[in-house]
Amino acid sequence: MKQKELDIILENHGKWLRGKGGKKADINNVDLGNANLRRADLKGADLSNADLRCADLRGANLSYANLSYADLNGANLSYANLNWINWRDVVSLTVIAVQINTTRKNNQITYIKELEIWTTGCFQGTLEELKTSIENTHKDNEKLKAKYYRVIDFILQEAE
Template identity: 75%
Template sequence: MNQAELDVVIEKHEKWLRDGYGERANLSYADLRRADLSGANLRRADLSGANLRGANLSYADLRRADLSGANLRRANLRGANLSYANLSYADLNWINWRDVVSLTVIAVQINTTRKNNQITYIKELEIWTTGCFQGTLEELKTSIENTHKDNEKLKAKYYRVIDFILQEEE
C-alpha cells in the first residue's frame, strides 16, 4: 500500500471515529513497511498481522488498536498512545519506545559480542526483548544460558542488566 492509499484509509477512519459515516481502518496483514503514520489517529483500527517494520508511528493514537501479530520491529513509537492496544504476539524488537503513553518500558544498552545490544522490558505485557529474542523472563534466562553457555563473563553482563531492570521497575 502506498502512502496516498494509506492517507485515504486514515481519512476515512478518522471520519468513522468522528461521526460514524466513514470506514473503520482495516489494515490487517497490510504491508506498511517504512510507512509514515506519524500523528495518525488509528484508535480502534485493525492492524493485526500488519508489517509495520520501520514504520513511523510517532505520536500516533493507537488506543484500543489491534496490533496482535503485527511486525513492529524497528518502528518509531515515540510519543504514541498505546492505551488498551492489543500487542499480543507482536514483534516488539528494536522499537523506539521514547515517551510511549500507557506502557512502562525500560531499555538498557549492553556491550556484548554484537556491540551495544539492547535489552528491553515492557512491564504491562511482561515481555522481554533482545536481539531477535522476545519472550518471558524465564525464556530469556533459558536463552542466555543456551546461547552463552561457554561465556560466563557475557552471561554475567546479561544478568546484571536484568537485575538492574527488575530493580528499576519496582
C-alpha cells in the same frame, strides 16, 4: 483514520518493504484508536505520536518502528514483533531499555512491564524464556552471562 485508508497505507508499505515501489508508512500524529492492525507488517514505520489506544496489534511486525509518544493504552500487542523499536517516550507503557556491551554492536535489553515482555536482539519472550536463551546461547561465556543477569536485575529493580 478509516480502516480502508489504513489498509491502502499498509499495502503500500508492504510494497516498499519488498522493494516493489510503494511508500514507507508514515502514520505519525494519526488517530488509530480501535484500528485493526492484526498481523500488519509495520517494520520501520513511523508511528510517532500515533493514537493506538485499543488498537488490535496482535501478531503485527513492529520491529524498527518509531513509536515515540505513541499512546498504546489498551492496545493488544500479543505476539507482536517488538524488537528494535524506538520506545522513547511511549505513552501508557512502562518500557525500560538498557544498552549492554555484548558480542553484538549496540545491543540492548528491553522490558515492557505491563506486557511482561523482554526483548534483546532477535529474542522476544518472558523472563524465564530470556534466561533460558541466555543460558543456551552463552553457555561457554560466564562473564557475558553475568553481564546479562546484572542488567536484568537492574531492570527489575527499576520496574518496582
